[in-house]
Amino acid sequence: xxxxxVLFQSLDGTTSSTARTLALAAYLREAPEPDRxxxxxxxxxxxxxxxxxxxxxxxxxxxxxxxxxxLFAESYSVAGDLAETIAAILPPAExxxxxxxxxxxxxxxxxxxxxEPARRAGILAAWAxxxxxxxxxxxxxxxxxxxxxxxxxxxxxxxxxATGLDEATLAHxxxxxxxxxxxxxxALITGxxxxxSRPYPFCLAHPLDADPDALGDPTDWLAEWKxxxxxxxxxCRDGRVFLWSRGEELVTDRYPEIVAAAQALPEGxxxxxxxxxxxxxxxxxxxxxxxxxxxTVSRRxxxxxxxxxMAYDLLEADSTDLRPQPFxxxxxxxxxxxxxxxxxxxxxxxxxxxxxxxxxAHRQAARDRGAEGVMLKQRTSPYHAGRKRGDWWKWKLDxxxxxxxxxxxxxxxxxxxxxxxxxxxxxxxxxxxxxxxKAYSGLTDAExxxxxxxxxxxxxxxxxxxxxxxxxxxxxxxxxGIAESPRHxxxxxxxxxxxxxxxxxxxxxxxxxxxTARALLAHPAPRAYL
Amino acid sequence: xARTKAASVDVKCSIRAPLPKLSAPCKACSTGPPPAxxxxxxxxxxxxxxxxxxxxxxxxxxxxxxxxxxxxxALITHGHSDHARTGHGAYLATxxxxxxxxxxxxPITAEGICYAETRRIGGAIVSFHPxxxxxxxxxxxxxxxxxxxxxxxxxxxxxxxISTPFEPVPCDTFITxxxxxxxxxxxQPEAAVMAEINRWWAENRAxxxxxLIGAYAFGKAQRLLAGLDPGIGSILTHGAxxxxxxxxxxxxxALPETRQVTIEVSAKTHPGALVIAPPAALAGPWAxxxxxxxxAFASGWxxxxxxxxxxxxxxGFVLSDHADWAGLNAAVVATGATRVLATHGYxxxxxxxxxxxxxxxxxxxxxxxxxxxxxxx
Ligand SMILES: [Zn+2]
Ligand SMILES: [Zn+2]
Numbered sequence: 001x002x003x004x005x006v007l008f009q010s011l012d013g014t015t016s017s018t019a020r021t022l023a024l025a026a027y028l029r030e031a032p033e034p035d036r037x038x039x040x041x042x043x044x045x046x047x048x049x050x051x052x053x054x055x056x057x058x059x060x061x062x063x064x065x066x067x068x069x070x071l072f073a074e075s076y077s078v079a080g081d082l083a084e085t086i087a088a089i090l091p092p093a094e095x096x097x098x099x100x101x102x103x104x105x106x107x108x109x110x111x112x113x114x115x116e117p118a119r120r121a122g123i124l125a126a127w128a129x130x131x132x133x134x135x136x137x138x139x140x141x142x143x144x145x146x147x148x149x150x151x152x153x154x155x156x157x158x159x160x161x162a163t164g165l166d167e168a169t170l171a172h173x174x175x176x177x178x179x180x181x182x183x184x185x186x187a188l189i190t191g192x193x194x195x196x197s198r199p200y201p202f203c204l205a206h207p208l209d210a211d212p213d214a215l216g217d218p219t220d221w222l223a224e225w226k227x228x229x230x231x232x233x234x235x236c237r238d239g240r241v242f243l244w245s246r247g248e249e250l251v252t253d254r255y256p257e258i259v260a261a262a263q264a265l266p267e268g269x270x271x272x273x274x275x276x277x278x279x280x281x282x283x284x285x286x287x288x289x290x291x292x293x294x295x296t297v298s299r300r301x302x303x304x305x306x307x308x309x310m311a312y313d314l315l316e317a318d319s320t321d322l323r324p325q326p327f328x329x330x331x332x333x334x335x336x337x338x339x340x341x342x343x344x345x346x347x348x349x350x351x352x353x354x355x356x357x358x359x360x361a362h363r364q365a366a367r368d369r370g371a372e373g374v375m376l377k378q379r380t381s382p383y384h385a386g387r388k389r390g391d392w393w394k395w396k397l398d399x400x401x402x403x404x405x406x407x408x409x410x411x412x413x414x415x416x417x418x419x420x421x422x423x424x425x426x427x428x429x430x431x432x433x434x435x436x437x438k439a440y441s442g443l444t445d446a447e448x449x450x451x452x453x454x455x456x457x458x459x460x461x462x463x464x465x466x467x468x469x470x471x472x473x474x475x476x477x478x479x480x481g482i483a484e485s486p487r488h489x490x491x492x493x494x495x496x497x498x499x500x501x502x503x504x505x506x507x508x509x510x511x512x513x514x515x516t517a518r519a520l521l522a523h524p525a526p527r528a529y530l
Numbered sequence: 531x532a533r534t535k536a537a538s539v540d541v542k543c544s545i546r547a548p549l550p551k552l553s554a555p556c557k558a559c560s561t562g563p564p565p566a567x568x569x570x571x572x573x574x575x576x577x578x579x580x581x582x583x584x585x586x587x588x589x590x591x592x593x594x595x596x597x598x599x600x601x602x603x604a605l606i607t608h609g610h611s612d613h614a615r616t617g618h619g620a621y622l623a624t625x626x627x628x629x630x631x632x633x634x635x636x637p638i639t640a641e642g643i644c645y646a647e648t649r650r651i652g653g654a655i656v657s658f659h660p661x662x663x664x665x666x667x668x669x670x671x672x673x674x675x676x677x678x679x680x681x682x683x684x685x686x687x688x689x690x691x692i693s694t695p696f697e698p699v700p701c702d703t704f705i706t707x708x709x710x711x712x713x714x715x716x717x718q719p720e721a722a723v724m725a726e727i728n729r730w731w732a733e734n735r736a737x738x739x740x741x742l743i744g745a746y747a748f749g750k751a752q753r754l755l756a757g758l759d760p761g762i763g764s765i766l767t768h769g770a771x772x773x774x775x776x777x778x779x780x781x782x783x784a785l786p787e788t789r790q791v792t793i794e795v796s797a798k799t800h801p802g803a804l805v806i807a808p809p810a811a812l813a814g815p816w817a818x819x820x821x822x823x824x825x826a827f828a829s830g831w832x833x834x835x836x837x838x839x840x841x842x843x844x845x846g847f848v849l850s851d852h853a854d855w856a857g858l859n860a861a862v863v864a865t866g867a868t869r870v871l872a873t874h875g876y877x878x879x880x881x882x883x884x885x886x887x888x889x890x891x892x893x894x895x896x897x898x899x900x901x902x903x904x905x906x907x
Contacts, residue, residue: 012835014824014844067713068886074879075714080836088714088833417836445840 003031004039004101005133017154024150024158033185034102040188041180042146043155045248048105051112052119054082054143060120061086064127077465080417083139087132097129102180108141153386163189168385171201177242177250196238200270200315200323201385202231202246205375205392212356212376212395220379222331223351223359225371226394227310228285228481228495229276230292234262234309234345236269237319243309245275254294257302258309261344268319269337272383273311273348282370284483286493308344315383323383327391330383363395372480373397399478400494400520402512403503405433406473409455410466412440419448420455420467423499425477427490429514433471434490436517437479442499451502474503474511482520492517578654578672578679578703581894586681586705590674591654593622595681598896605656607683608667609634609748622649624658626694626781627666630748633777645694661685662696663851664749665778671699679703680865684874686850687857690720691756692783693749698864705871705894706862709852710830711880717830717854724757727847730826732762735802740823744809744843748774749851750828751806752785760786764800767791768807768816797821812843830854862889 010023028036041047062072067089079085099107104126111122123142130138140146156167156174163170173189176198215221231246241262243252252259255275265271277283277291283305291297291305314334315323322330338347351374353359363374373396381391404425412421422440426433443451454473461468478500485493492514579586585597593603600617607613607623609630614623616635623631625642632638643649645668648657653675658668663684670681680701689695717723727743734741745751747770755775758765765788767775772790779785789795791805797820811817812825825843830850832838838846852875853861862870862884872881873894884891 015842016844065713067883071713071879071883074876075712078712078876079714079834084835085714088716092716413836416840417834419840 001101001104001130001134001137002098003027004035005131005137007031007039008137009133011150020150021154021158021161024154025161028158028162032100032102034180035100037180037183037185037188038102038105040155040159040174040185042141043150044152044174045146046179047144047146048108048141049112050144051108051142052123056116056120057086057123057139057142058082060123061090061127064124065089065091077411078418080411080413083136083143086127086139087136090127090135093127093129093131093135095129096131104138105141105180159189165190168201171385172198175199175201175248176244196240197235197242197250199233199235199242199244199248200272200321200383202233202272203313203384203392204387205377205394206387206389208376208393208395212359212393215376215393218353218355218359222327222377222379223353223362224312224348224375224377225351225366225369226373226375226396227274227276227282227348228370228372229274229282229288229310232273232275232309233315234258234265234269234271234273234311235316236262236265236267239267241265243275251275254291254297255307255309256297257307257344261309261342264341264345265337266318268316269314270316271309271311271334271345272313272315273309276308276310277305278308279306284370285481285495286483286485308346310346310348311338312348313383325382326380327377327383328379359395363397366397396480399480399496399500400482401476401478401500402427402436402517403474403506403510404436404477405471405508405511406451406469406475407433407435407471408466408468409451416448418452419445420452421448423475425475425497426471427512427514427517429490434514436488436490436492436514437477437494437497439475439477439497439499442478443502447502471508474506474508476500476503482517484521490514490517492521578674578677579681579705581896586894586896588651588654588672588674591651591656591672593651593654593656594618595670595672596683603651605670606631607661607670607681608664610664610684613683624666624668627668629777629781630666630774633773634748659699660694660697662687662689662693665693665752665781665783667693669699671701677702679705680867682706682861684709684852685861686853687861688717688720688853690753692752692778696861698861700866702867703869703871704862704865704867705873706858706880707852707874708858708872708877708880709875710850710854711858711872711876711883713855715830715833715850715854716856717833717848717850720757720849723828723847723849724754727754727757727826727828727849728759728762730824730845730847731758731804734824735763738801740797740800740802740820741804742812742817742820742823742825743804743806743847744812744825744827745771745806745829747771747808750849751775752778752783753849753851754806754828755785755788758786758804762802762804764789764803766795766800766803766805768805768811770808770811771806791816791819795819797823809841 007023007027011020014020058072062069075089076082076085111119126138127135156170159170160167176195178188233244235242241252241259242250243255243258245251277288287305291301311334314330314337317333335347351362353362359374366373373394376393376395378391404427406423407426408424409420410422412419424435425437426435455467455469458470459467460470477497479494479497481495483493484491579588584594584599584601586595593605594601595605596607596613597604598615602619604618605622609627614631614635621638621640622643624645628640628642643658645658645660648655655673657671659671661667661669661683663686667683669683669685672679678701680699682705684707685696687696731741745754751771765786767788767790769790772788775785775788805820809827826845826847827841827843828847828849830848830852832846833848869890870884871892871894873896877893881891881893
């Protein structure tokens, strides 16, 4: 744990990504192999099974520190992180041990099989033998949520430095359904322990902020609609079908209609595409959302929210990796494949254009089709691993916006602990304000600090951690879509709401009315076009 | 323009309407702290000190302690701006506190007093006692008809190289700050932190980088100076820090050689140097002359990762001029006080905690310090 704690400190102790990459690369060269593997797993979001609930941990820590529960709660609300709070309040360690990371994980595993008193004893004994940083990390193992600010790209760079392999290869090897229980460092990274289910790293587009003129000759490019669903990858290998979401979650069981349709795909095929709610035309994202959390889908939901997999790209055919080939070639192969597929696996249609003005018109009309804008792909581009500038662009429509009144505020966590950053906004409905959206991004730290002071001085009521404030401040909210939603008091659901700016110039009385938001709904309904 | 007024309300300089002092419940255990009592609920009939719109007032002696609005007669614990404000008729502070106060406040009518020297003011006997916070900082003891109250000002119980060490003063009522009055705050010994800072500086120097460290101009900056190893390289200072250095050096405080950053100074002229500047200067254009420097901040708030990350510095060194949780508790016990009033920090939680330990405790809403979580001390 000591070596892992030192790694954590060097990652946490600098904001320079070069220094962080170096530190991680050094660790990945030198640490024992099982620790390396666990570190990669933890930093890419794979964690051991939860041994104990957060509530129990808090209770035991407060007891061990000799403080009442309410004081623990106060401390937690200030520190904003459970693992950190526990590490800080416990009395300093009596002894120190130097056991490896994987050794500690094995201990946790063993604990999870035992009864509660034994788990309690095991955890208290662990706390007593770890210094503050190790304790914090141990608590993170217990509570999950290991981020350490190591993005996937940084992990790949560090691994590339440590192993001499190239980043794209590593990006691919880190994908998919592996755990330190089912593989070894050698098999995962340097050998070829590929599983049938393993997806490819998604190729991501950069937003296009300026006019597309700068992209040169329009005939070098192909355009498609940018659909508002869940980006996914459909993998057919070994006679089985695997559906991955972009968050690298295996969602095969949630979309049986797609899996059934995928039986029509030949062995050794991988498609990139979009999981979309579809009833002759795209359903709003809010509707698709009803299926996102469902592990098993009822007949009724299947009927109400049917989904399709709109195919964008062909990454593998006949068990051959097509990613290095030009997009135009892959697209032609995809078109040939798509001719015999069931309707649940449609081909993403091209938005044809000969000049940029035509493309701009397509983009303007995107909302009529239920799309968010257009995607531009260079004909010659390979399927990159990750976000690479230059070959793929997303050109979205300008967001909707509304001026709304701040009515509730809640403190953030982590970096934003102690700052009020999570806000609820309302619009006027007659003389009343009805909540329409929650948003917590889009302002600067200085603005959040200023609003935090304001919130403290203008609180009118408290509901747990939520403060109700004097309805005075107005913010311009941007959002990508709006749909009817019986679950919300306002009857509306905004998609990706965020704060565009603080309207210091606007009194609350001049904020928008709910009718204005409803009018955005009245936008021509998406029509079928296939 | 109601908009502008609301948005720029200055919490620090106004007495807030008493808001409910309940704090947010914890997601983990969903219990909120029981509300702490306000000071008037635990106050005796004729208190030695009581709260007015202008600050803490002693009727028997007709004086104020660290008032935040102009008053005829002010007793000042120390020179930080939330305690020593302009506009009072007459000031009384320790001899050691006066030079910095004069430097910051300009011409004032002020009188000095030694630590432990007693003085009668009207019906009150007052004396000043070391608080260990910054050079010259004091707790103020006020005795009226056999009843003793002590106002802690800001204090720390762990020693440093520049301030007279904290001494507990026995009293009946102790008005204590509690900037870090939660059990998550636990300091390491100063020597260990200074060793870390020196190591950080040496590493940066070896890597050919300037080390930029944010520290308040009065107190923290000199404490750092006293603990830095001048053998590592040259030490540069921001003008605000250097001006305070000059005042304290003139008082006889020994500090290592420093060079004020001027237009000619850059990473080229002083490679590998360590630069001490007020936190605000680190983020601004002033710091750009040093190129891609390693940045750090020295403050008790750096004990929390959230604060450190929000500050956007590479390193956070946990070095505070206030007492940590253990220090606060030890100080309270050492006074033998039966009544404790908490101010300046996590007041509700600290008061409630003390009440749980059998003391009469309450919250005193003053204008000292910052709101609970700003990165300031
Ligand atoms: Zn102070
Ligand atoms: Zn203060």
